[in-house]
Amino acid sequence: MVTNRTFTMIKPDAVAEGNTGAIIKMIEEAGFRIVAIKKVQLTSERAGQFYAVHRERPFYNDLCAYMSSGAIVPMILEKENAVADFRTLIGATNPAQAAEGTIRKLYAKSIEANAIHGSDSDENAKIEGDFFFAGVEQY
Numbered sequence: 344m345v346t347n348r349t350f351t352m353i354k355p356d357a358v359a360e361g362n363t364g365a366i367i368k369m370i371e372e373a374g375f376r377i378v379a380i381k382k383v384q385l386t387s388e389r390a391g392q393f394y395a396v397h398r399e400r401p402f403y404n405d406l407c408a409y410m411s412s413g414a415i416v417p418m419i420l421e422k423e424n425a426v427a428d429f430r431t432l433i434g435a436t437n438p439a440q441a442a443e444g445t446i447r448k449l450y451a452k453s454i455e456a457n458a459i460h461g462s463d464s465d466e467n468a469k470i471e472g473d474f475f476f477a478g479v480e481q482y
């Protein structure tokens with residue numbers, strides 16, 4: 344079986360509400376193996392580096408403030424077809440449009456405070472995983 348990796352973070356709203364365990368359970372039950380995991384809080388500057396691709400978007404400053412407002416749980420995950428299957432598991436960016444049974448449908452509060460991140464390509468999964476984890480932290 345060919346496996347590949349994606350990167351995710353459980354966002355501050357979901358961590359603060361005590362949904363970390365329930366979300367990790369959904370991820371494991373969907374067949375993802377946790378390669379790396381920790382709990383950290385970003386500074387606004389570091390959140391800005393992570394989301395630099397959105398620098399010109401109107402929601403960028405709010406996003407940096409929100410993503411640095413509390414602890415997050417970043418993870419590297421492994422599975423066959425990991426990037427696309429994980430995007431399916433989390434659902435649409437806006438929870439009002441997220442499919443039934445997806446993590447965002449269940450746990451997101453708004454289009455911004457939407458519970459969880461998922462990489463959008465294999466290339467970005469590698470960049471984002473390396474942003475948080477050294478090679479020796481990945482098992």
Ligand code: RTP
Pocket residue numbers: 397402406435436454455456457459460461462463
């Ligand atoms: P993510 O990168 O976090 O997995 O989310 P995504 O691909 O579904 O959405 P993206 O377009 O990459 O946006 C990144 C994050 O910015 C916040 N956002 N706020 N206020 C707004 O209109 C708005 N739009 C996006 C969300 O937290 C989104 O996940």
Ligand code: MG
Pocket residue numbers: 461463
């Ligand atoms: Mg995105």
